[in-house]
Amino acid sequence: GAVVSQHPSRVICKSGTSVKIECRSLDFQATTMFWYRQFPKQSLMLMATSNEGSKATYEQGVEKDKFLINHASLTLSTLTVTSAHPEDSSFYICSARPPGGGDGNQPQHFGDGTRLSIL
Amino acid sequence: EDQVTQSPEALRLQEGESSSLNCSYTVSGLRGLFWYRQDPGKGPEFLFTLYSAGEEKEKERLKATLTKKESFLHITAPKPEDSATYLCAVQENPKGGYNKLIFGAGTRLAVHP
Numbered sequence: 001g002a003v004v005s006q007h008p009s010r011v012i013c014k015s016g017t018s019v020k021i022e023c024r025s026l027d028f029q030a031t032t033m034f035w036y037r038q039f040p041k042q043s044l045m046l047m048a049t050s051n052e053g054s055k056a057t058y059e060q061g062v063e064k065d066k067f068l069i070n071h072a073s074l075t076l077s078t079l080t081v082t083s084a085h086p087e088d089s090s091f092y093i094c095s096a097r098p099p100g101g102g103d104g105n106q107p108q109h110f111g112d113g114t115r116l117s118i119l
Numbered sequence: 120e121d122q123v124t125q126s127p128e129a130l131r132l133q134e135g136e137s138s139s140l141n142c143s144y145t146v147s148g149l150r151g152l153f154w155y156r157q158d159p160g161k162g163p164e165f166l167f168t169l170y171s172a173g174e175e176k177e178k179e180r181l182k183a184t185l186t187k188k189e190s191f192l193h194i195t196a197p198k199p200e201d202s203a204t205y206l207c208a209v210q211e212n213p214k215g216g217y218n219k220l221i222f223g224a225g226t227r228l229a230v231h232p
Contacts, residue, residue, distance in 0.1 A: 002165075004162075006162070034219070034220075041224075041227075042224060043206070043222040043223060043224045043225060044163070044206070044208075044220075044222045045222075046219055046220065046221075049219065093162045093163075095162075107153055107165045107168055108153075108165075108220060109165060110155075110162035110163045110164070110165075111162050112160075112161050112162045113160070113161065113162045115160070
């Protein structure tokens with residue numbers, strides 16, 4: 001149980017292109033999902049918390065207009081990197097936390113990430 | 120500022136050679152410490168949650184322990200398939216916000232036959 005699916009797994013595109021990444025919780029409903037960014041041999045850095053039916057909460061230093069988050073349903077959140085440039089190249093990972101046990105008492109389960117390469 | 124520091128950065132073991140990974144943390148109000156395993160090009164896979172000092176969890180060759188300042192991940196008689204990056208994360212709850220995880224940089228473990 002607690003499977004999170006992320007799509008696509010890899011994207012290579014030209015500078016200026018907008019890229020959409022999907023994150024789905026396959027066997028549970030998630031009111032909250034999380035988006036992370038990871039550079040090679042570095043830790044996961046939280047970018048934003050995605051909330052179903054409301055605006056996402058962005059971490060300090062993350063551009064809201066650059067990284068658009070939509071949490072359209074209890075099983076789907078999307079991250080759109082708008083007008084992507086080479087410096088946006090990274091590994092983007094989403095996660096979701098199953099319900100139950102009170103807020104935070106269930107672990108976050110992660111998708112397999114999206115490798116984004118901007119040429 | 121809340122911080123998570125993992126050591127060593129990298130560890131090379133022979134198959135069967137037991138060892139421990141360390142995760143030290145400073146957080147104003149710990150709401151859980153999590154261990155994950157991450158294989159190259161994949162997302163983290165959940166291993167353990169620890170909530171209070173003295174708590175221990177075990178799974179196959181792995182055992183996680185927690186004190187007020189640090190956590191250890193003990194690996195007993197490791198096998199090559201245990202090779203991965205092991206991530207430690209603490210959960211905090213900023214005032215008025217959502218519970219969120221702060222990750223350490225990880226320990227890259229390589230187990231050789």
